[in-house]
Amino acid sequence: HLVCCRALAGVITRAARKQLPRTSAAPMHSSDDGVGSSVPESRAAMEQRYLEKAEHFMGSHGDAQDGDDDDDYDDSYAEQEGRPYVPPASVSDGSKPCFATNIEKHFVVPARLQDKPYELIEAANDWHYAMMNDHPRNEFYKAALARVVKPDSVVLEIGAGSGLLSIIAASLGAQTVVAIEANHHLANVAREIIRRNGYEGKIHIINKMSTEVTPAELEPFGTPTVLLSEILGTLLLGESALHYVMDARQRLTTPDCAVVPLRGTQFATLVDSADIASITSVKDWQGIDLSWFNSLQDTTSMVFTKQYGFRFSSCSYTELAPRLPVLPIDFSSDQVGVWRGEKRTHLQVQKAGTIHAILASWEVYAIGDSTDKPLVMATHPDATLNNFPRDMQWGQGLQLIEDMACEGGSPVPFQVSAGEWLT
Numbered sequence: 001h002l003v004c005c006r007a008l009a010g011v012i013t014r015a016a017r018k019q020l021p022r023t024s025a026a027p028m029h030s031s032d033d034g035v036g037s038s039v040p041e042s043r044a045a046m047e048q049r050y051l052e053k054a055e056h057f058m059g060s061h062g063d064a065q066d067g068d069d070d071d072d073y074d075d076s077y078a079e080q081e082g083r084p085y086v087p088p089a090s091v092s093d094g095s096k097p098c099f100a101t102n103i104e105k106h107f108v109v110p111a112r113l114q115d116k117p118y119e120l121i122e123a124a125n126d127w128h129y130a131m132m133n134d135h136p137r138n139e140f141y142k143a144a145l146a147r148v149v150k151p152d153s154v155v156l157e158i159g160a161g162s163g164l165l166s167i168i169a170a171s172l173g174a175q176t177v178v179a180i181e182a183n184h185h186l187a188n189v190a191r192e193i194i195r196r197n198g199y200e201g202k203i204h205i206i207n208k209m210s211t212e213v214t215p216a217e218l219e220p221f222g223t224p225t226v227l228l229s230e231i232l233g234t235l236l237l238g239e240s241a242l243h244y245v246m247d248a249r250q251r252l253t254t255p256d257c258a259v260v261p262l263r264g265t266q267f268a269t270l271v272d273s274a275d276i277a278s279i280t281s282v283k284d285w286q287g288i289d290l291s292w293f294n295s296l297q298d299t300t301s302m303v304f305t306k307q308y309g310f311r312f313s314s315c316s317y318t319e320l321a322p323r324l325p326v327l328p329i330d331f332s333s334d335q336v337g338v339w340r341g342e343k344r345t346h347l348q349v350q351k352a353g354t355i356h357a358i359l360a361s362w363e364v365y366a367i368g369d370s371t372d373k374p375l376v377m378a379t380h381p382d383a384t385l386n387n388f389p390r391d392m393q394w395g396q397g398l399q400l401i402e403d404m405a406c407e408g409g410s411p412v413p414f415q416v417s418a419g420e421w422l423t
């Protein structure tokens with residue numbers, strides 16, 4: 001299962017040292033900063049092709065695409081450039097059978113599952129359990145909501161799921177919570193969990209895509225003063241969070257509504273990892289030369305660690321340069337398309353090694369306390385090390401890297417020395 005996602009990582013080349021700043025910082029430059037002129041023609045052409053592709057992709061809807069193409073995701077999304085991520089079962093036509101009829105006869109299905117919708121069982125087991133059991137995630141949201149929820153707050157949640165975050169908002173004393181959930185099976189589950197926790201008078205579920213909810217529907221509850229969402233993907237904007245938050249902000253909330261999470265940053269890190277190399281390339285075994293097999297190595301697609309089936313946090317790896325912020329997002333003010341894929345970044349390698357991959361991870365922030373320290377939630381491997389559920393539901397993105405300057409039958413490892421500048 002590989003989905004092409006060049007919008008984040010892309011092509012790394014060695015920079016022409018004399019044209020770069022001498023500082024150890026890694027400044028961001030636009031593509032017209034003159035660096036490109038020192039790049040050999042073939043590589044420049046290759047980069048141009050990449051930039052055009054990224055521009056086309058990002059310009060059409062602004063959000064990066066989530067590479068997770070589990071069956072429960074809209075597989076055709078990759079082909080539908082210009083359209084945001086659509087959550088599973090949000091436009092169900094009822095054709096998906098109930099659980100028992102979708103399972104081969106010789107499997108034993110417990111009675112409690114027989115008539116349940118197949119889509120619901122799939123979504124719950126594929127990601128909702130892990131999500132709900134990411135306790136630091138829940139704590140981040142609880143602390144963030146505690147900072148903004150007041151007795152007169154009207155909270156609007158995009159993507160209620162089980163109802164957990166809406167219940168947290170209600171338990172913190174919000175006047176009313178309106179929770180939008182596109183998946184109609186989950187909307188019913190959320191209603192039941194809300195009822196079982198005694199919040200049915202406080203939390204109202206609307207079973208729609210958030211983009212289809214009108215201000216008139218919210219009128220009975222008051223105009224929302226807090227906008228809450230957890231529609232983050234393995235890539236920060238992989239589930240079109242900015243698209244949906246911006247739409248709700250512009251149409252459904254007060255102009256100065258509190259947004260949770262408030263900001264986020266997508267990071268990229270250059271990693272050297274023999275463990276990654278051991279599952280993505282081959283050398284030899286007992287004198288048998290297998291290296292020609294490397295001509296098949298895919299350095300184009302971004303693959304999610306959960307698709308590989310391992311936790312990156314459990315691998316041995318070395319970061320060859322400081323984690324690089326590539327996409328800062330302000331969910332309270334940014335517009336879709338704020339990042340058009342034209343930024344070119346220079347960074348200096350800190351340790352010699354082989355760049356096996358670019359690791360994609362993110363941070364989101366919420367308003368801090370009186371000391372002004374923002375609350376942070378992250379998917380960096382050091383943040384997921386002791387958080388098995390977070391690795392299983394988000395994990396990280398990995399894009400393999402080869403030295404594109406060395407064209408040939410097999411990929412050439414991208415070896416770097418300390419102090420070398422890359423662009």
Ligand SMILES: C[S@@+](CC[C@H](N)C(=O)[O-])C[C@H]1O[C@@H](n2cnc3c(N)ncnc32)[C@H](O)[C@@H]1O
Pocket residue numbers: 087088131132158159160161162163164165180181182183186208209210211230231232244
């Ligand atoms: C990652 S889950 C989060 C569930 C819950 N809020 C929690 O934190 O445990 C995202 C949920 O949002 C729903 N969703 C995503 N985008 C949506 C949208 N634009 N409108 C309505 N529901 C959406 C999905 O169906 C899914 O149930």
